[in-house]
Amino acid sequence: MQDLTFRVQRYLPGKDSKPYMQEFTVPMRQGLTVLDGLIYIKENLDNTLSFRSSCRMGICGSCGMLINNFPMLACHTPVEELNTDTITVKSLPNFPIIRDLVADLDPLFEKHRSIDPYIVMAETGDLNKLTAQFLQSGEELQSYLQFAYCVKCGLCMAACPTVSTDEFFLGPQPLCQGYRYCTDRRDTGAKQRFEKADSGHGVWLCHLAGACSEACPKGVDPALAIQLLKRAMVFDSLRLRKKPEPATPAQPIAESKPKIEVPEFTVKQ
Ligand code: SF4
Ligand code: SF4
Ligand code: FES
Numbered sequence: 001m002q003d004l005t006f007r008v009q010r011y012l013p014g015k016d017s018k019p020y021m022q023e024f025t026v027p028m029r030q031g032l033t034v035l036d037g038l039i040y041i042k043e044n045l046d047n048t049l050s051f052r053s054s055c056r057m058g059i060c061g062s063c064g065m066l067i068n069n070f071p072m073l074a075c076h077t078p079v080e081e082l083n084t085d086t087i088t089v090k091s092l093p094n095f096p097i098i099r100d101l102v103a104d105l106d107p108l109f110e111k112h113r114s115i116d117p118y119i120v121m122a123e124t125g126d127l128n129k130l131t132a133q134f135l136q137s138g139e140e141l142q143s144y145l146q147f148a149y150c151v152k153c154g155l156c157m158a159a160c161p162t163v164s165t166d167e168f169f170l171g172p173q174p175l176c177q178g179y180r181y182c183t184d185r186r187d188t189g190a191k192q193r194f195e196k197a198d199s200g201h202g203v204w205l206c207h208l209a210g211a212c213s214e215a216c217p218k219g220v221d222p223a224l225a226i227q228l229l230k231r232a233m234v235f236d237s238l239r240l241r242k243k244p245e246p247a248t249p250a251q252p253i254a255e256s257k258p259k260i261e262v263p264e265f266t267v268k269q
Pocket of ligand 2: 215
C-alpha cells in the first residue's frame with residue numbers, strides 16, 4: 001500500500017515563536033486511523049510529538065483536532081475516508097495551544113460549568129433520604145436524549161464562526177447542555193440558566209450557521225438546541241407557556257408507577 005504524508009503542526013512554547021508544520025511518512029495499512037498514524041510517528045519517528053488520546057473509540061472526546069481543515073476525532077477518522085494520501089493535522093482552532101496538537105480546552109470547561117450543567121432541584125430532601133425514584137417517561141427522555149450524548153470534545157466550538165470572533169461567546173456545547181438540563185422535567189434551574197444565556201455573549205449571538213452540528217461526531221445537534229433554548233426563553237419572558245412543575249417530591253418507591261406524560265417543554269424533531 002502507498003505511503004502517507006502526515007503534515008503535523010509542531011509548537012513548543014518557550015522554544016518556538018509560532019507553530020510550524022513538519023512532515024512525516026507513515027506506511028498505509030487497511031483501517032488506519034489518523035490517531036494510528038500519529039501513534040506510529042510517536043513510536044517510530046519522533047517521540048517528542050504531543051497529542052491527546054485515551055479511549056481510541058470515539059467516547060472520551062480527547063483526540064479532537066483539525067484534520068484536513070475540519071474538526072474531527074482522530075481515532076474516529078479512518079484515513080481511507082479522507083480520500084487523499086496527504087493528511088494535515090493541527091490543534092483545534094478557537095482554543096489556545098498547549099503544545100503541538102494539544103489544545104487547551106479549559107475555556108470550554110469553564111463555559112460549560114458556568115451554565116449549571118446538572119439537575120438543579122429546589123427540594124433535595126428526597127434525594128438525601130434515598131426513599132424515592134424520580135421516574136422519567138419515554139417521552140421525557142426523548143426531549144433531551146440526543147443532547148445527553150455530548151462527550152465534550154470541543155469540535156463544535158472549534159467549528160463555530162461566532163466563537164472565532166468572540167472568545168466570550170458561550171458557544172454551542174455549553175448552550176446545548178444548558179438546554180438539555182432546562183428541558184429535564186426533574187430540573188428547576190431553567191431561570192438561572194436563562195439569565196446566563198441571555199447575556200451579551202449568550203444565545204442571541206448564534207446565527208444558525210449550523211457548523212457546530214455538522215462537526216459533532218456524536219450526532220448531537222447543538223444548533224437545534226440553541227434555537228429551542230431561544231424559544232423557551234422567549235416563551236418564558238412572554239409567559240406564553242410555563243414549564244410544568246418539577247416531578248418532586250418523587251413518588252415513594254412502593255407506590256410509584258410509570259407516568260406517561262409529555263412535558264410542555266419538549267423537543268420537536
Ligand atoms: S449554529 Fe450558532 S453555535 Fe452553531 S456554529 Fe453556527 S453560530 Fe456557532
Ligand atoms: S456537542 Fe458534539 S461536538 Fe460539541 S462537544 Fe458535544 S460531542 Fe463534541
Ligand atoms: S481517543 Fe477517545 S475519542 Fe478519540
